[in-house]
Amino acid sequence: MAEIQVTLPDGSRKSLPAGATGAELARAIGPGLAKAALAIRVNGEVRDLSRALPDGATVSILTDKDPQALDVLRHSSAHVLATAVRQLFPHAKIGFGPPIEDGFYYDFEVPTPFTPEDLEKIEARMREVAAADYPFVREEVDREEAKRRFRDDPLKLERIDDLGPDETISVYTDGPFVDLCRGPHVGSTGRIKHVKLLHAAGAYWRGDERRQMLQRIYGTAWFSKEDLEAYLHRLEEAKKRDHRVLGKQLDLFSIQEDVGPGLIFWHPKGAMLNFQLRRFIEDVILERGYSLVYTPHLTREQLFIRSGHIPLYADNQFPPMSAGEGEAEDVRYRVKPMNCPMHILVYASQQRSYRDLPIRLAEIANVYRNERSGTLHGMLRVRGLSMDDAHVFLREDQIEQEIFHLLDIVDLVLGKTFGLTYRLDLATRPADKLGTDAMWDVAERGLEQALKRRGIPFRLDAGGGAFYGPKIDVKFSDAIGREWQGATIQLDFQLPERFALEYTGADNKPHRPVMIHRAIYGTLERFAGFLIEHFAGAFPLWLSPEQVRVLPIADAQLEAARKTGETLRAAGLRVWVDDRSETLNYKIRDAETHKVPYMAVVGQREADAGTVAVRARGEGKKQVVLPLADFVGKLQDEVRTRALTSLL
Ligand SMILES: [Zn+2]
Ligand SMILES: [Zn+2]
Numbered sequence: 001m002a003e004i005q006v007t008l009p010d011g012s013r014k015s016l017p018a019g020a021t022g023a024e025l026a027r028a029i030g031p032g033l034a035k036a037a038l039a040i041r042v043n044g045e046v047r048d049l050s051r052a053l054p055d056g057a058t059v060s061i062l063t064d065k066d067p068q069a070l071d072v073l074r075h076s077s078a079h080v081l082a083t084a085v086r087q088l089f090p091h092a093k094i095g096f097g098p099p100i101e102d103g104f105y106y107d108f109e110v111p112t113p114f115t116p117e118d119l120e121k122i123e124a125r126m127r128e129v130a131a132a133d134y135p136f137v138r139e140e141v142d143r144e145e146a147k148r149r150f151r152d153d154p155l156k157l158e159r160i161d162d163l164g165p166d167e168t169i170s171v172y173t174d175g176p177f178v179d180l181c182r183g184p185h186v187g188s189t190g191r192i193k194h195v196k197l198l199h200a201a202g203a204y205w206r207g208d209e210r211r212q213m214l215q216r217i218y219g220t221a222w223f224s225k226e227d228l229e230a231y232l233h234r235l236e237e238a239k240k241r242d243h244r245v246l247g248k249q250l251d252l253f254s255i256q257e258d259v260g261p262g263l264i265f266w267h268p269k270g271a272m273l274n275f276q277l278r279r280f281i282e283d284v285i286l287e288r289g290y291s292l293v294y295t296p297h298l299t300r301e302q303l304f305i306r307s308g309h310i311p312l313y314a315d316n317q318f319p320p321m322s323a324g325e326g327e328a329e330d331v332r333y334r335v336k337p338m339n340c341p342m343h344i345l346v347y348a349s350q351q352r353s354y355r356d357l358p359i360r361l362a363e364i365a366n367v368y369r370n371e372r373s374g375t376l377h378g379m380l381r382v383r384g385l386s387m388d389d390a391h392v393f394l395r396e397d398q399i400e401q402e403i404f405h406l407l408d409i410v411d412l413v414l415g416k417t418f419g420l421t422y423r424l425d426l427a428t429r430p431a432d433k434l435g436t437d438a439m440w441d442v443a444e445r446g447l448e449q450a451l452k453r454r455g456i457p458f459r460l461d462a463g464g465g466a467f468y469g470p471k472i473d474v475k476f477s478d479a480i481g482r483e484w485q486g487a488t489i490q491l492d493f494q495l496p497e498r499f500a501l502e503y504t505g506a507d508n509k510p511h512r513p514v515m516i517h518r519a520i521y522g523t524l525e526r527f528a529g530f531l532i533e534h535f536a537g538a539f540p541l542w543l544s545p546e547q548v549r550v551l552p553i554a555d556a557q558l559e560a561a562r563k564t565g566e567t568l569r570a571a572g573l574r575v576w577v578d579d580r581s582e583t584l585n586y587k588i589r590d591a592e593t594h595k596v597p598y599m600a601v602v603g604q605r606e607a608d609a610g611t612v613a614v615r616a617r618g619e620g621k622k623q624v625v626l627p628l629a630d631f632v633g634k635l636q637d638e639v640r641t642r643a644l645t646s647l648l
Contacts, residue, residue: 262383427464
């Protein structure tokens with residue numbers, strides 16, 4: 001009998017009878033592994049255990065320890081969900097059902113949306129499907145057979161028509177349910193033990209608002225009860241921190257139907273947060289060789305045609321508007337979706353010498369992007385963005401130094417000031433790019449070398465770059481372990497070329513500068529949204545819209561309380577004296593609800609002695625009596641050092 005050989009992760013080889021499957025390999029290695037095996041990686045591709053192994057392959061068996069195993073489990077859970085839905089709602093048409101971060105979903109075409117009671121019934125049925133332990137059976141079929149099997153599922157038929165002529169069409173069956181699917185899957189439905197349906201929401205077929213609305217059911221699945229519970233707890237935490245809820249409760253911002261979706265109104269308290277963030281970053285960069293500029297929000301469309309944003313970026317731009325009074329009729333205007341060409345025009349407005357470089361132009365500017373309304377989300381995904389944008393024009397030999405300079409700013413702002421742990425991704429050329437591969441080689445190598453020479457670990461995000469150049473993306477984690485996209489540093493050889501930018505070199509000849517686009521916060525909207533959720537609305541003192549609330553115990557101390565307020569205000573602190581005729585307890589509760597960092601209670605004893613009884617946020621009833629001057633000094637220190645916790 002013929003044999004095949006496979007290479008195991010430790011480099012050893014194993015001989016098996018021809019036609020042996022992944023499951024048989026696992027059994028040959030040991031009964032423990034056979035039990036734990038979920039799928040197998042064959043030459044880097046994750047496959048079902050039931051498939052025959054090719055001769056000469058490098059293989060590794062996936063158990064629940066493998067990071068990719070959760071995706072397989074969740075994709076299989078999506079099939080179990082569809083199995084249950086089809087049993088309970090036999091006329092439901094099926095769309096897509098992929099794994100996603102932390103879970104999975106499946107889209108169904110049904111006449112009415114699913115109710116919470118429906119979800120409970122479906123989840124109960126899923127448990128029955130899991131208990132039945134149906135094997136996931138893979139078959140390869142030809143196009144005709146695929147169409148025959150899915151003749152009652154128009155969405156699947158549409159999908160089959162999209163498949164290329166050479167694509168292998170596979171179908172998976174678990175018990176009564178058949179799906180058009182690439183796989184891979186776990187061995188059987190019995191593997192799915194810790195699963196929970198979360199909610200249902202409308203979703204357009206293929207994300208296209210011109211197509212029909214489907215009902216998407218979201219769920220999550222884990223390998224252990226503990227993991228599932230920890231995740232559900234994290235979701236609860238996230239709900240409590242939702243910036244849309246806190247934004248309303250703390251009166252930070254709103255979105256108004258009269259004005260439109262994705263456009264943020266910063267209320268006085270949110271505006272203070274915005275102002276402090278701006279002031280901080282502007283101070284940081286002005287100390288580091290940047291210049292501020294302010295540029296128009298409207299431009300002749302020609303500018304974005306020259307930059308290449310039209311047509312490459314046109315889908316994200318608002319449509320053009322007609323020209324201003326006195327201009328030719330065919331001139332059209334656009335609201336700007338980004339600042340790059342504007343800053344380029346500032347650079348190009350005069351002769352530049354090699355000695356002037358790098359030139360760093362910064363602008364916290366409002367730009368407008370026509371994001372799909374379905375993707376908008378509070379402050380996190382908006383149409384009006386306040387970017388903390390900057391463009392650096394530099395010589396090629398300055399790239400590495402400038403990347404170091406930028407990474408220092410990133411570390412100062414995100415790491416040292418906000419106390420965030422972050423990591424870096426190096427994103428390289430995408431399919432639809434401008435410029436030659438040779439240019440991209442230089443740009444990608446420039447970023448990679450800078451990161452390596454700095455000894456900073458990074459991950460490669462192949463194909464994730466912007467159309468004009470590769471980039472370093474900074475991702476950071478919040479208080480409950482979710483990852484956010486933050487700062488970005490993008491190298492660009494294209495725009496200087498398109499705008500024929502020059503500087504005079506030491507050789508007295510014209511040279512072309514390189515350009516770096518960079519943002520540290522990203523946008524103020526998104527970063528503020530992040531901060532609200534990260535701090536759960538309890539901002540550090542320097543960012544808090546209201547820093548101290550002064551509470552007189554009774555009307556007799558009103559005058560003393562007002563004087564205390566004046567002293568604090570004169571010291572540069574943001575204070576409100578709560579002189580409402582409410583009880584002290586009511587006022588304390590109100591200050592707690594608004595997450596004010598400090599309460600300064602003024603009773604007769606304090607009024608007479610020139611002291612305040614201080615309550616710090618989160619410290620409950622604990623009260624410290626301090627001379628007013630000491631209190632002021634401590635708060636000033638806490639603001640100046642941008643401390644993340646109370647210095648009291
Ligand atoms: Zn599938
Ligand atoms: Zn730019």
